Amino acid sequence: MTPTRETFGNIPLSSQLAFYGLAMVAMGIFCWGVWRRWKLWRLGTPIAFRELISGNLAAVWKKIRPGARRVVVDAGAQQRVRGHGLGTVAHVSLYVGFMALLAGTTLLEADNILSHVSGALKFHRGLYYVIYEYTLDVLGLAFLAGTLFFCWRRLRRPAALGHRPTDWYVLVSFLAIGVTGYLVEALRILWSQPTGITAHCSPVGLWLAGIFDGLTVSATRRAHFAVWWIHSFLVFGFIASIPFTRLFHFIAGPMNIFLAAPSLGQLAPVTMEEVEQTGRVGPSDIRHFSRQQLLSLDACMECGRCEEVCPAFATAKPLSPKRVVQDLKGLMEATGAALAAGKTEGPALHETTIAAETLWSCTACSACVNVCPVRIDQLALIIGLRRHLVAEGGLSGTAATALRRMQSNGNPWGLPPVERANWRDGLAAKS
Ligand code: HEM
Numbered sequence: 001m002t003p004t005r006e007t008f009g010n011i012p013l014s015s016q017l018a019f020y021g022l023a024m025v026a027m028g029i030f031c032w033g034v035w036r037r038w039k040l041w042r043l044g045t046p047i048a049f050r051e052l053i054s055g056n057l058a059a060v061w062k063k064i065r066p067g068a069r070r071v072v073v074d075a076g077a078q079q080r081v082r083g084h085g086l087g088t089v090a091h092v093s094l095y096v097g098f099m100a101l102l103a104g105t106t107l108l109e110a111d112n113i114l115s116h117v118s119g120a121l122k123f124h125r126g127l128y129y130v131i132y133e134y135t136l137d138v139l140g141l142a143f144l145a146g147t148l149f150f151c152w153r154r155l156r157r158p159a160a161l162g163h164r165p166t167d168w169y170v171l172v173s174f175l176a177i178g179v180t181g182y183l184v185e186a187l188r189i190l191w192s193q194p195t196g197i198t199a200h201c202s203p204v205g206l207w208l209a210g211i212f213d214g215l216t217v218s219a220t221r222r223a224h225f226a227v228w229w230i231h232s233f234l235v236f237g238f239i240a241s242i243p244f245t246r247l248f249h250f251i252a253g254p255m256n257i258f259l260a261a262p263s264l265g266q267l268a269p270v271t272m273e274e275v276e277q278t279g280r281v282g283p284s285d286i287r288h289f290s291r292q293q294l295l296s297l298d299a300c301m302e303c304g305r306c307e308e309v310c311p312a313f314a315t316a317k318p319l320s321p322k323r324v325v326q327d328l329k330g331l332m333e334a335t336g337a338a339l340a341a342g343k344t345e346g347p348a349l350h351e352t353t354i355a356a357e358t359l360w361s362c363t364a365c366s367a368c369v370n371v372c373p374v375r376i377d378q379l380a381l382i383i384g385l386r387r388h389l390v391a392e393g394g395l396s397g398t399a400a401t402a403l404r405r406m407q408s409n410g411n412p413w414g415l416p417p418v419e420r421a422n423w424r425d426g427l428a429a430k431s
């Protein structure tokens with residue numbers, strides 16, 4: 001017999017219709033959540049996105065190719081997630097498992113639709129079916145293993161990692177989705193009694209089915225139906241929650257990777273046109289950051305990698321690049337809420353949200369930018385804010401004196417130019 005299975009076996013039509021209805025609701029909540037974040041990003045100054053997608057196909061491809069390549073390599077192949085020991089292994093495992101399950105579910109739905117058009121179009125059968133079932137069965141374990149590691153890590157509460165109440169919701173729902181998925185498979189195997197390769201291509205489900213062996217067929221069918229609904233509810237909850245939890249990083253992350261040009265060690269200059277146009281230097285309000293910079297705040301999943309490499313943080317200065325990103329994100333949300341309530345502005349940016357002391361603690365070493373898995377440019381955020389402080393005369397102490405002396409004497413010590421070479425006195429150096 002050709003290996004295959006019914007897509008909605010044991011599920012009555014009324015439940016199938018309710019399933020699609022709830023799926024639409026979950027996707028509606030997902031879209032609404034994404035739209036809310038989108039509105040917040042639009043508070044920022046426009047970026048030249050239209051320019052990027054204008055022109056003929058060849059011209060557009062030329063412009064978007066570097067960004068598309070970054071998305072494929074950094075996010076798709078998880079290039080920038082590497083270098084974090086077991087955390088990396090666990091994430092790659094969870095990511096590969098998740099992507100396989102996502103692709104598998106999409107293919108299953110495509111098969112379901114096509115087989116309704118014509119039975120001859122059904123492709124979920126034969127060798128394809130065997131490979132499909134085996135791959136998903138095994139990669140489901142990778143998904144569970146990665147999730148279990150992240151649960152274990154959260155229990156230990158590492159200081160560098162951000163902690164929010166919804167983190168446990170995400171991880172526990174991932175575990176529950178994985179476990180109920182296998183249970184549905186095991187109970188389906190029990191009531192449908194496949195044989196040969198059709199049964200053995202689902203090794204985990206088959207093993208689990210052995211545990212429930214002894215249940216009557218009607219009890220198995222009832223249990224299958226109940227667990228199928230629990231599994232479906234968990235998946236809908238997961239879809240709806242993405243924009244409201246840390247999971248949003250897998251949408252905002254690739255978007256930021258695409259838009260953020262690599263800028264390690266390069267600072268965008270301030271142009272006179274920009275100053276004349278805006279009447280200011282650097283941001284004094286969250287709305288003065290670019291839309292891409294505001295989007296980048298949402299890409300942060302608080303992994304703590306930037307904090308771990310920051311020399312200022314390591315020497316107990318009042319600066320954590322992760323904190324700067326999170327504080328700006330909080331300000332973006334508060335400003336969005338204030339504007340929606342009819343106010344003209346949100347909480348203040350300088351001092352209230354980010355203290356000058358924090359900004360001056362940065363050595364501008366770029367280590368944080370270099371390690372960020374989603375290419376957030378923490379340094380550009382800090383330098384922008386610092387430029388504003390300088391323009392407003394907010395620079396004081398030795399830094400201000402050094403800059404003044406650079407301007408008047410050409411060196412930070414204020415020495416007359418004729419004494420510039422005095423340091424050589426007493427050395428064997430030739431003039
Ligand atoms: C699109 C590319 C992605 C990137 C660049 C990315 C990056 C990261 C990074 C760097 C971490 C922190 C892990 C560590 O430092 O040890 C993380 C955590 C996590 N990611 Fe992703 N991720 C991506 C996609 C995904 C996908 C598709 C999923 C699955 C739905 C996912 C689920 C998670 C989970 C559950 C955590 C752990 C959160 C926690 O600690 O509670 N990620 N991600």
Ligand code: SF4
Pocket residue numbers: 299300301302303304305306307321322325371372373374376378
């Ligand atoms: S800014 Fe980047 S490196 Fe730092 S915590 Fe956020 S995602 Fe991680």
Ligand code: SF4
Pocket residue numbers: 306309310311312313319320321361362363364365366367368369378379
């Ligand atoms: S650039 Fe500034 S914030 Fe980033 S790691 Fe260096 S000192 Fe820390």
